[in-house]
Amino acid sequence: MLERLQAVEDRYDFLNEQLSDPDVISDATKLREYSKEQSDIEETVQAYREYKEVTDQHREAKAMLEEKLDDEMHQMVKEELDELTERSEKLEERLKVLLLPKDPNDDKNVIVEVRGAAGGDEAQLFASDLYKMYHRYAEAQGWKTEVIEATATELGGYKEIIFMVNGAGAYSKLKYENGAHRVQRVPQTESGGRIHTSTATVAVLPEAEEVEIDIHEKDIRVDTFASSGPGGQSVNTTMSAVRLTHLPTNTVVSCQDEKSQIKNKEKAMKVLRARIYDKVQQEAQDEYAENRKVAVGTGDRSERIRTYNFPQSRVTDHRIGLTIQKLEQILQGKLDEIIDALIVEDQAENMQKAAE
Structure with missing residues (x-):
């Protein structure tokens, strides 16, 4: 799943570059096509970036627990780790849904x-x-x-x-x-x-x-x-x-x-x-x-x-x-x-x- 998400993010970055290209901007058909494609995957990319950020924070919090901490700090880090675990699981489920094939008619009148x-x-x-x-x-x-x-x-x-x-x-x-x-x-x-x-x-x-x-x-x-x-x-x-x-x-x-x-x-x-x-x-x-x-x-x-x-x-x-x-x-x-x-x-x- 992560490989597919990374490929979607790479495509989003590529489209972002294309939409700044003067040749694309002057081509109404390409501009419309690239803009729609970018808009279609934007929610997936934002959710994936949030997931990566939460995963990094989770890794850091887990590493902190292995250090020598006083009881109060240990409890704080543990609570943060539990919260990050819950957020990570929810984002993972959301990403699974976002990766499902989309009905091509969904955006239509x-x-x-x-x-x-x-x-x-x-x-x-x-x-x-x-x-x-x-x-x-x-x-x-x-x-x-x-x-x-x-x-x-x-x-x-x-x-x-x-x-x-x-x-x-x-x-x-x-x-x-x-x-x-x-x-x-x-x-x-x-x-x-x-x-x-x-x-x-x-x-x-x-x-x-x-x-x-x-x-x-x-x-x-x-x-x-x-x-x-x-x-x-x-x-x-x-x-x-x-x-x-x-x-x-x-x-x-x-x-x-x-x-x-x-x-x-x-x-x-x-x-x-x-x-x-x-x-x-x-x-x-x-x-x-x-x-x-x-x-x-x-x-x-x-x-x-x-x-x-x-x-x-x-x-x-x-x-x-x-x-x-x-x-x-x-x-x-x-x-x-x-x-x-x-x-x-x-x-x-x-x-x-x-x-x-």
């Missing part, structure tokens, strides 16, 4: 698609609750959200809502929300007070860069139409809404959120690119699982990943068996406790795989 599933009106109202939850969580993280497409219902729910989340590390946290979310509560439309179970699905797609997915204009059919709101009432009499169809994959995306046809097309193109990128990734994962005959977690969105139980104010994440009696706080966007637990579990699994 994301496109989130929330849809009401089983449960009719109640499922669509729950989809609205989930959108508000993610919107609040994104705000707390300092991320920006932007609605791309929404099909609202008369009761205030959503048949579907698609929105973008822009911010550093958005995918690294929101990717754990992929799947079917289940709600148990008495619906607004229920007069008998009976608890119903409904579901909404959440898909989290990393935004694909243009260089990653080669989409040709000739493969896209563009249709324009007038925007409309809930109940089919006309909102915009101009043909500003845009529907894109990617003919080779039959992927269809529409956007009518903006008054400008150009802006709607730009937004729709981002969603189209992300969906095709997700499809390519999914196919690669499926092939990997088939070849290795190992379930690698394909992100199957039919799986129920979490239950929101209103009568008991309880949220349960079934993947890690975590139950929290903080339903109201979670719906207010306070997702850190759940997402942090999922990240720790994911890291533990990856560390176990790396050790095999």
Whole structure:
């Protein structure tokens, strides 16, 4: 492990030199590439340097204990040695995590698609609750959200809502929300007070860069139409809404959120690119699982990943068996406790795989 860490530090120092080179500074592509690489490994390098410093202090303290010291000084050095041992062990565990292969999508912006599933009106109202939850969580993280497409219902729910989340590390946290979310509560439309179970699905797609997915204009059919709101009432009499169809994959995306046809097309193109990128990734994962005959977690969105139980104010994440009696706080966007637990579990699994 130490050899790998030293190699990472050497690479960091090399990149530091390159970023001061006038030839690199004048080359926008290289400058961006080197800056990103350095930023990606900076946390690992800082932790490794701290680890080396603590190791040196630990060695010095251990050597002092072997000298003739009075009782008071001996006790002080021993306490310092215990503290340094604890810090060293914690840093070592942190470095093991930092050396794990990083998901290449983690730093990307994301496109989130929330849809009401089983449960009719109640499922669509729950989809609205989930959108508000993610919107609040994104705000707390300092991320920006932007609605791309929404099909609202008369009761205030959503048949579907698609929105973008822009911010550093958005995918690294929101990717754990992929799947079917289940709600148990008495619906607004229920007069008998009976608890119903409904579901909404959440898909989290990393935004694909243009260089990653080669989409040709000739493969896209563009249709324009007038925007409309809930109940089919006309909102915009101009043909500003845009529907894109990617003919080779039959992927269809529409956007009518903006008054400008150009802006709607730009937004729709981002969603189209992300969906095709997700499809390519999914196919690669499926092939990997088939070849290795190992379930690698394909992100199957039919799986129920979490239950929101209103009568008991309880949220349960079934993947890690975590139950929290903080339903109201979670719906207010306070997702850190759940997402942090999922990240720790994911890291533990990856560390176990790396050790095999």
